Amino acid sequence: MTWLDLPADHPFGIHNLPYGVFSTHGTQRRVGVRVGDHVLDVAACAEQAGMESGAVWRAGSLNPFLAQGRAAWTAAREWLTEQLTNEAHRECVEAHLVPVAEVTMHLPIEVADYVDFYASEHHATNVGRMFRPDSEPLTPNWKHLPIGYHGRSGTVVVSGTDIVRPCGQRKPPTEPVPVFGPSARLDIEAELGFVIGGATTLGAPVALADAGEHLFGVVILNDWSARDLQAWEYVPLGPFLGKSFATSISPWVVTMDALGAARVPLPGQDPEPLPYLRGEPTADGASTASGLDISLEVEWNGTVVARPQFRDMYWSPAQMLAHMTVNGATLRDGDLFGSGTISGAEKDTRGSFLELSWSGAERVTLADGSQRTFLEDGDTVVLTAVAPGPDGSVIGLGECVGRVLPAR
Amino acid sequence: MTWLDLPADHPFGIHNLPYGVFSTHGTQRRVGVRVGDHVLDVAACAEQAGMESGAVWRAGSLNPFLAQGRAAWTAAREWLTEQLTNEAHRECVEAHLVPVAEVTMHLPIEVADYVDFYASEHHATNVGRMFRPDSEPLTPNWKHLPIGYHGRSGTVVVSGTDIVRPCGQRKPPTEPVPVFGPSARLDIEAELGFVIGGATTLGAPVALADAGEHLFGVVILNDWSARDLQAWEYVPLGPFLGKSFATSISPWVVTMDALGAARVPLPGQDPEPLPYLRGEPTADGASTASGLDISLEVEWNGTVVARPQFRDMYWSPAQMLAHMTVNGATLRDGDLFGSGTISGAEKDTRGSFLELSWSGAERVTLADGSQRTFLEDGDTVVLTAVAPGPDGSVIGLGECVGRVLPAR
The missing domain is CATH 2.30.30.230 (Fumarylacetoacetase, N-terminal domain)
Structure with a gap:
């Protein structure tokens, strides 16, 4: 051929x-x-x-x-x-x-706006259990809309960029007041990022069925997270400095056109979402709200510690895009949105160390015998991903790599 | 002269x-x-x-x-x-x-990243009372750090741009599930926006004392807000579609150099913030964490309904900038951060209709005798601001205007 x-x-x-x-x-x-x-x-x-x-x-x-x-x-x-x-x-x-x-x-794109979603039910449930142990793990809105928030476009970096451990405020439960210093709970989030083109005008939502006109392609995304900074700052307006120090993306943008054979039905949405988020059958028998069968691997200092599966995600990329614009917000060329951490039901499919270590309570053992909860200085994380292509071929997304440098 | x-x-x-x-x-x-x-x-x-x-x-x-x-x-x-x-x-x-x-x-700047803070104690207290009536109005972190979050840069528009009423999900307390439609609680937030230059490199925080190297100037900012969308979506990751449809800024960027005579001490910070947020005396007897004596007016269809005073803000612009970068996040030329709604202790200094109408419970009467809680289609809001200049002169910030168009 x-x-x-x-x-x-x-x-x-x-x-x-x-x-x-x-x-x-x-x-x-x-x-x-x-x-x-x-x-x-x-x-x-x-x-x-x-x-x-x-x-x-x-x-x-x-x-x-x-x-x-x-x-x-x-x-x-x-x-x-x-x-x-x-x-x-x-x-x-x-x-x-x-x-x-x-x-x-x-960096393959000049990032316009960067939004990060929270589209894995398993991840949101796990985080809810850890961050809000006295409440229902999923907030009442979670199954009605893909929750998302804006992140810092200016600190999206290409794979291979070193990550300096961030400093900031955290409040250990044992202390009466917050302390300042390097994050002690530096984490990753294994995600996919979606790259947007075909800019729109203000006030014109993109319908779910038209999402494909604007979804250009996919990268692997690591939403580095300082969990201690995040836990202290995020109520009531959401994550800020716990995330804004760096977000890494893989250098190759795999087009949606290359992922036709990777489309899969979503795991199932109950309750049925509002009409603007509801998938309809497409001409080729798929859905306007398809998931994607993309398999990730999380490698920590050379040891594969998790294999998150994007097919487990509750919300589809097209649903995220339709939701993001339903209020009339424009899309710009170079907009990027992350899926949120990809986690499945099984422990070895969890896409963050917060979940793999259950907030630091359990240790992750690496191939060299060392043990980890969160990231140590000098650690390297490699995220890789592949999808099925046509005729038994493989579509690789390459890798997204970052090494942790000590706080300055 | x-x-x-x-x-x-x-x-x-x-x-x-x-x-x-x-x-x-x-x-x-x-x-x-x-x-x-x-x-x-x-x-x-x-x-x-x-x-x-x-x-x-x-x-x-x-x-x-x-x-x-x-x-x-x-x-x-x-x-x-x-x-x-x-x-x-x-x-x-x-x-x-x-x-x-x-x-x-x-639009005077190509907006890089847009961050919105929440730096008025009175505003945060009022919103806390309305949104979270069963909790302390201020979250435990509020007096330790200037709370902020990223907004959508791509929908920052220049004064005079019409604002289309956004659609989205909201969940009326009387309904078991969310409904979709035009926002019924469209609001403003009277703020100042700070324009940044002198880009920094990743991993290099800007110290409070150096904030002036990067703070270029000030605009009037209206952070249009759909309160019903916001209330339903914002837990746990913060405001998203309730804000991202439009943010208006005035066309004239007044430089920090023009505002030397407007510097005033902050109202007072207790507890004393962590060292990286602590103001120090400057050579000319002011502080590295000065406030600004800028007076705003909120005009609703020609009636002045509030006179927010920026000197009432708890956190200073330099503190917001130092906090925003303390984790090593870069600044880019064209970054913009909003102060958050400017509200004082008196009712007539509140910078949002949410507060002026106490979440819709009280009506605001306009000069033509009509009454309002939130914005109606066709309404026009004009924000103006002035500051003292040297030798008894006046420094005008001009105006930030927007008219509400019906939902599409």
């Missing part, structure tokens, strides 16, 4: 074609498409092929491409597939394939 | 010199400085004067100027003052003064 010499199960095969922003040896940042163990320099390839779209590919972020909207995204994917499968283009394309070992990857 | 023929108490006199972004008759957006009833076309004036800084003034937002940092802000103010006071420049400057009636004002 392609003249590229790739094993059928390569995570970056011909059915994937994720977009990122790369540079080589200090050259200008530009758009690349991952193919096997190479990055296609799209601008160079397009220009040699006589296309006039060079400026979009020479940009230092995907935002100009995101602005072009759904029809352009579809056309670009068709063009790329043609370039990589038709032997006639081989010579031209091969001239612009850069080995992945030679590139530096950058 | 100036060759301009301005009354000494003009709100846009020689001591003010606020920056905005304007256009005339469809021309390119560019930076303007308000002087009396004129707007100085800074780029044209600077270029005629032989300055090389034209590109910054020709930009469609203040962000490039914000990026230049404190020294450039001070130099620009000195240059402008010289242009407007030295008779030698009169002819050159007069050629580039545009009557304010001929300009269209635009």
Whole structure:
């Protein structure tokens, strides 16, 4: 099917074609498409092929491409597939394939607004039990709307960026007043992030059925969390400094077009949501509110400590998008929303150390025999994810890596 | 003192010199400085004067100027003052003064991150009493840190933009489940917004004493709020759709340099905050954590219904900035933070209709005899603000206007 010499199960095969922003040896940042163990320099390839779209590919972020909207995204994917499968283009394309070992990857988007949802019932239930032990774990609104809040766009960083342990206020239960210092409960949240394009105008909600016009693609997202800062600050207006020090995303944006075979029904919503959040059958037999069968792995200093499954999420990405705009809020090119921590019913599918250690009460043992509750300085967390592609192929989302540096 | 023929108490006199972004008759957006009833076309004036800084003034937002940092802000103010006071420049400057009636004002900044604080003790107490009648009105953290949360940057709009009544979920106490529809409790929040420049790097907090290096100026801010959406959605992760449909700001950014005479001591903080939030005396006898003596007026369909006083705020703008970055979060050029609703002890100093109507229980009577609790379609709200300037002068912040359109 392609003249590229790739094993059928390569995570970056011909059915994937994720977009990122790369540079080589200090050259200008530009758009690349991952193919096997190479990055296609799209601008160079397009220009040699006589296309006039060079400026979009020479940009230092995907935002100009995101602005072009759904029809352009579809056309670009068709063009790329043609370039990589038709032997006639081989010579031209091969001239612009850069080995992945030679590139530096950058933040793929200029993040406009960043919203983080809370769409896993298991995660919300676990957190509710720990943070609010005297109440029902799920708040009364939880099954009626995908709860979300805005995060700090300016501290979204690309995978590989070191994470400095944040300082802040926390109030240990044994102390009468808060103390200041480095967070003692530094945690991760294993999530997926959804990248938006096709900006809208103020006052015009996006209907659930039209979410696909704006959902461009998916990244792996680590919503680093300082649980002690968060617990002290979050009532009544929500998380702030406990989250705003850093959010890491993987460099490759896997398009929704590459995830057609990964669509799955949601686990089930009861009560049925209000009409604007209700999925309807699509022409191809799926639903406008499909889930995604994406499997994550959480690696802590090299030991896989959890395998969160995105198919366990209660709310779908399209539902989150429809909810986010139902009040007329605009979408901008480069908006990003996180799913919230992905946790399932089983302990080994929990996507945060808060849950894996049950708020520090249980230890997680790593391969070297060391034990952990929360993150220690020098620890490295690697999140990876894969999804089923067409014809038994695999769609890889790559990895999202971060290492913890001591507080300054 | 100036060759301009301005009354000494003009709100846009020689001591003010606020920056905005304007256009005339469809021309390119560019930076303007308000002087009396004129707007100085800074780029044209600077270029005629032989300055090389034209590109910054020709930009469609203040962000490039914000990026230049404190020294450039001070130099620009000195240059402008010289242009407007030295008779030698009169002819050159007069050629580039545009009557304010001929300009269209635009959003002055490209908003990077938008944070909204909650820094009025009276407002937080009032809201706590209404939203959480069974608890202490102030949460235990309130006097230890300036509570804040991130809002939606993409829906910050310039004064004069119409506000479409948002739809969303709300749960009337009489209903067993939430209903969907237009907000029935649409409200304002009279605030000040602080504009930030001099971007920082990740992991480097800004100390309280250095806040002035990054605090560029002030706008009037109306944080439109759908109280019914907010009440249903905000537990546990904070306000989301109840706020994200629109936030209006005034077009003129009044610099901190123009507000030197408006600095006042805070009303008093007890308990004393942690060291990173503690004000210290400055060389000129003020404090690194000064308040600001800015008086607002809230006009509802032409009737002044409240006169909130910023000097009543518990936390200072510099404290909010220091807190926002203490975890290492970056500042970007164009970041904006709101103070939270400005409310005082007296009823007529409350900055929201939620408080003025005590959650709808009391009616507000307007000059035409009509009565209100929350906003009706067609209502117009005008927020204005003034501060004392040097030598008995007045520093005007202009106005922030919005009219409510029916839900779509």
